[in-house]
Amino acid sequence: MSDGSAMNGIHDTSPVVVWFRRDLRVDDQPALTAAAATGRPVIPCFVWAPDEEAPWAPGAASRWWLHQSLEQLSRSLATLGLRLILRSGPTLTTLQQLVQETGAGAVYWNRLYEPAIVRRDKGIKATLQQAGLEVQSFPGHLLHEPWAIENQQARPYQVFTPFYRAVQELGSPSTPYSQPSGILPPSRWPVRLELGELNLLPQIDWAGGLRDTWTPGEAGAIEALETFADSPVAVYKEQRDFPGVQGTSRLSPALHFGEISARRIWHTCRRNPAAEPYLRQLVWRDFAHHLLYHFPHTSEQPLREEFNHFPWRADTRDLRDWSRGQTGYPIVDAGMRELWATGWMHNRVRMIVASFLVKDLRLHWMEGARWFWDTLVDADLANNTLGWQWAAGCGADAAPYFRIFNPDLQSRKFDPEGRYIKRWVPELAGMAPKALHDAAALPHAPDGPATYPSPMVDHRKARDEALTAFAQLRQLP
Ligand SMILES: Cc1cc2nc3c(=O)[nH]c(=O)nc-3n(C[C@H](O)[C@H](O)[C@H](O)COP(=O)(O)OP(=O)(O)OC[C@H]3O[C@@H](n4cnc5c(N)ncnc54)[C@H](O)[C@@H]3O)c2cc1C
Secondary structure (H helix, E strand, O other), X not given: OOOOHHHHOOOOOOOEEEEEOOOOOOOOOHHHHHHHHOOOOEEEEEEEOHHHHOXXXXXXXXXXXXXXXXXXXXXXXXXXXXXXXXEEOOHHHHHHHXXXXXXXXXXXXXXXXXXXXXXXXXXXXXXXXXXXXXXXEEOOOOOXXXXXXXXXXXXXXXXXXXXXXXXXXXXXXXOOOOOOOOOOOOOOOOOOOOHHHHOOOOOOOOOHHHHHHOOOOHHHHHHHHHHHHHOHHHHHHHHOOOOOOOOOOOOHHHHHOOOOOHHHHHHHHOOOOOOHHHHHHHHHHHHHHHHHHHOHHHHOOOOOHHHHHOOOEOOHHHHHHHHOOOOOOHHHHHHHHHHHHHOOOOHHHHHHHHHHHHHHOOEOHHHHHHHHHHHOOOOOHHHHHHHHHHHHOOOOXXXXXXXXXXXXXXXXXXXXXXXXHHHHOHHHOOOOHHHHOOHHHOOOOOOOOOOOOOOOOOHHHHHHHHHHHHHHHHHOO
């Protein structure tokens, strides 16, 4: 343990523990860079303690991704002469044990901003400091820290456009660090668990679609960024709303797990003068974290309190049909099936399926948020909360509840040829595009696809009912 000898002019040679969390990279890794800069031995560790994030412990798809990402991180660290020490158990005691076993004098990490994590990390920091350790946390997850931006009344923003303007006024986010080199390993490595012992992979292998779709890990993220920043970023504005083309970066899981930093993305894309619409979208991620940090109750409760009284329906059958992509609305079903198969869904379609759940079916937005949480490889508490509250009309800068997406019009506009629908709803592959945008008129057995369900609700009727419910809410004192 450090005895503060460095302060007395004697060189401290005790190791520094770098606690990896959702920063599973070696590029632009401020905690690792700072540890390397001490010239002391570095011990990278990862602690699996999902209960500490309850009720938002990583879902099944996230755990699958995490397994792959940790594997890749171990490889990257090995090229730096380091080992990733995997442990499982309550984080504080696990870190204390590691410090004791290795004689470490310091623990460094990069900050996260979800309420349960902030609470836990503050406690860990205080306890380790009381024990005489040097503890440092660093900013590395966002472009700017959630508290770095405030409005003229020194309050958090609740509307995106002024938030974005404030971000622009701050100028470029700080320059990313390059990968450190010449890092000293400890004289003896502490024991570690094998990755398989964390039991992150599913018992029954349902992850074939995820394996076929993704290359988790830092190298895959850097490659995806380079490809995207090369030219697709320049046509992002025109293409980003069309799920039938690959018009977005698909970097969301890599960003969530910190396989690549937002700052690295920013500085790489900025080289392209047409990148502004994309960078603006990246700032939505900062905005989501800003909101969750300042309004920590919103992962479970609506930001707009009156929505606590909204007459949500409870219907497990409807919820099941929605989650399985059996609503009878082709664009909704395509989205839900893409999600199930690949762990990801296009943003435009996320908005459509979310609107369908909270408005056409009038089911609680939390039901949707929970399903997404379990099935998305990019499940992210800040972004998911913002997305669902936006769709339900109960969050910051949300779509007003009375503005209700018509799924047929949405698919006509954003998937005119039905390319996306036909890919994910193969039983409709033989239909003319026009037919795909008129759910009520789709032929069913015996003239049409035998297995495709008829619409579970009449959109026009459901819309009227939703508006009535909303009108009742507005009459409440
Ligand atoms: C109901 C709903 C739930 C959502 N849940 C999540 C979630 O759990 N995790 C998640 O990362 N995103 C979520 N989003 C936001 C958005 O759909 C995804 O970030 C985006 O589709 C990811 O694809 P991409 O990386 O190709 O995005 P790009 O268009 O390439 O954007 C680049 C990055 O910017 C950020 N970003 C883009 N749009 C948004 C947005 N609207 N809000 C916040 N950040 C954004 C993401 O980190 C994204 O990776 C949700 C949106 C909705 C409507």
